[in-house]
Amino acid sequence: MLAIREMARRRLQFGLVTGVVTLIAYLVLMVTGLGLGLNQAAGTALLALDGDYLAYSDRSNLSVIRSQLSEAQATDIATAPGVAASAPIGYVAAAIEFRPGEVDTGALLGIDLGAIAEPAVVEGRALTETDTRGLLVDRTWVSLTGTGIGDTLQVPVGLAFEPFEIVGVVDEGSFFFQPAMFMLRDTWRQISYRAVDQATPFASVVLLQGESLEGATGAGWEIVTKDTAFWNIEGVSAQQGTVDALRYMGLLIGAMVIGVFFYVITLQKVSLLGVLKAIGASGTYLTTQGLLQVFLVSLTGTALAAGLAVLTKATVLSSDAIPIAFTTGAILSSSVAVVVAGVVGALLSMRQISSIDPIIAMQQQQ
Amino acid sequence: MALLELTDITKTFGAGDQRVEALRGVSMAVEAGEMVALVGPSGSGKSTLLAIIGALLTPTAGSMLIGGRDVATFDAGARTRYRRDQVGFVFQASNLVPFLTARENLLLVGEFGGADKGALRRRADELLKELGLTEAAGQAANRLSGGQRQRVAIARALMRDPLLILVDEPTASLDTTRGAQVVEALREEIHGRHKACVMVTHDLEMAARADRVLEIRDGLLRAHGAPVV
Numbered sequence A: 001m002l003a004i005r006e007m008a009r010r011r012l013q014f015g016l017v018t019g020v021v022t023l024i025a026y027l028v029l030m031v032t033g034l035g036l037g038l039n040q041a042a043g044t045a046l047l048a049l050d051g052d053y054l055a056y057s058d059r060s061n062l063s064v065i066r067s068q069l070s071e072a073q074a075t076d077i078a079t080a081p082g083v084a085a086s087a088p089i090g091y092v093a094a095a096i097e098f099r100p101g102e103v104d105t106g107a108l109l110g111i112d113l114g115a116i117a118e119p120a121v122v123e124g125r126a127l128t129e130t131d132t133r134g135l136l137v138d139r140t141w142v143s144l145t146g147t148g149i150g151d152t153l154q155v156p157v158g159l160a161f162e163p164f165e166i167v168g169v170v171d172e173g174s175f176f177f178q179p180a181m182f183m184l185r186d187t188w189r190q191i192s193y194r195a196v197d198q199a200t201p202f203a204s205v206v207l208l209q210g211e212s213l214e215g216a217t218g219a220g221w222e223i224v225t226k227d228t229a230f231w232n233i234e235g236v237s238a239q240q241g242t243v244d245a246l247r248y249m250g251l252l253i254g255a256m257v258i259g260v261f262f263y264v265i266t267l268q269k270v271s272l273l274g275v276l277k278a279i280g281a282s283g284t285y286l287t288t289q290g291l292l293q294v295f296l297v298s299l300t301g302t303a304l305a306a307g308l309a310v311l312t313k314a315t316v317l318s319s320d321a322i323p324i325a326f327t328t329g330a331i332l333s334s335s336v337a338v339v340v341a342g343v344v345g346a347l348l349s350m351r352q353i354s355s356i357d358p359i360i361a362m363q364q365q366q
Numbered sequence B: 001m002a003l004l005e006l007t008d009i010t011k012t013f014g015a016g017d018q019r020v021e022a023l024r025g026v027s028m029a030v031e032a033g034e035m036v037a038l039v040g041p042s043g044s045g046k047s048t049l050l051a052i053i054g055a056l057l058t059p060t061a062g063s064m065l066i067g068g069r070d071v072a073t074f075d076a077g078a079r080t081r082y083r084r085d086q087v088g089f090v091f092q093a094s095n096l097v098p099f100l101t102a103r104e105n106l107l108l109v110g111e112f113g114g115a116d117k118g119a120l121r122r123r124a125d126e127l128l129k130e131l132g133l134t135e136a137a138g139q140a141a142n143r144l145s146g147g148q149r150q151r152v153a154i155a156r157a158l159m160r161d162p163l164l165i166l167v168d169e170p171t172a173s174l175d176t177t178r179g180a181q182v183v184e185a186l187r188e189e190i191h192g193r194h195k196a197c198v199m200v201t202h203d204l205e206m207a208a209r210a211d212r213v214l215e216i217r218d219g220l221l222r223a224h225g226a227p228v229v
């Protein structure tokens, strides 16, 4: 009652600090959302692949761009102990002209029909053997560019652009910050290497299903988990590091703001708290009241911030052009982090409260 | 046996050059229903004695029995509960929670645990009425006059039906008329509710309203008016 009454009667002070906490929590949430969004842009298509492991050529440094595997290696990998299923995948980035003069970069992924890397089609139809100039294109990109099934995209094959048809839409996200576009692996070989013969790489990587394949190696190849593959996508670890640093900074600022605020209001109340202790309030009672306030301020601030963040995403950032993404889990964990930061920040004040000597009640002169 | 019995209480602050003997062997007894005024010049040890009786300070030596129990043996938790349940304090000034109303200030002591809240609500209304605070009950403490505040403090001290009321300079912030009204109200409550009361004051006119006046000088107690030995 004491904690709540004080907040209700000192609305200005508590309102202001709640407002500041809201802004800080909002910042933390948006940064978290940006991190999630960037990660999604970096590799949802990789994470969405229906397998647990990826094989790379061993001198690629786990870069899909630099990895090149021969047919012999792909066979070698496919027959490695523990492998249940495998699918070679080719990757190349290409400029895609989706309307005369309008060009975007797409992540072209060459796949084999019927293999585990073939994506599920959500609209239109799947690729067939005869679709040498057919594409399955990511849903988000289709809506962003206003293209659709049956539309023609100009894709560079050698020096010339050739017409490719969107035969289906998939929901696989993006890869290397580019929309995923799936094609037959033979077509990918043509685009990537022009001449296709024995010396042409067979795939960039091989997707694998199986048991405990991590760390397996062979002639010029190595296997890692999909997770490791994801964190090795160029830029992902660095951007996650940046996002984490910003989050921790936000949490630190939150802890300090709450800490300083409660320190100051505790200082203002030292003599009152002394009187309350003198008339029989225990230190536990008073710190509980203090913690309740800290908890309410940080919880209210975080709840407002979560609402604000979701609202921002739904309005200002509704186009998918800005990669901010929220998941319930991310919002919850960030909210908990802000509340914990607030409580940690206020611990000093709680110590201060419990160390007040009730004798001061008798030492105040009018 | 008296409700409160102090035997040979001493209190020394500091050590060496800083050493101050605030109390040098104080013995006294207070009966239930009795209001004792403690007078003496500034620095004579009045507040120190009151703080010891209220378990805000521990004596350096001597014994203190309250209702037959030896307070010196209490641990920190027991001292807090003793102050909560057995003692009612009225301090000089600014001892109410400013943002709570008069009535809320009374009910607040129910939150410290170990009390029947329903009984406390009835008691609060009763005390507000007796102390002429019915109209002021809903006002924030920082809006009350000085006299009203001290009467609320007296009511709060009585809320948990303590054995002992300890009052430190209750009229320091009041003019003579209001001060007299406050002390008169206190006296009526002490007698009406059969409490023991020790009131520190430097105002002899206020002290004269008590049943008995004790004078303290340089940490030693003697009956008021007795010659300096």
Ligand SMILES: Nc1ncnc2c1ncn2[C@@H]1O[C@H](COP(=O)(O)OP(=O)(O)O)[C@@H](O)[C@H]1O
Binding pocket: B013, B014, B020, B021, B022, B040, B041, B042, B043, B044, B045, B046, B047, B048, B049
């Ligand atoms: N915490 C303390 N530390 C040191 N000396 C103190 C302390 N409290 C009181 N004293 C000293 O004890 C003596 C009695 O003080 P006090 O009981 O406050 O007197 P009074 O209330 O009669 O004015 C004074 O000399 C005072 O300076």
Ligand SMILES: [Mg+2]
Binding pocket: B046, B047, B048
């Ligand atoms: Mg004093």
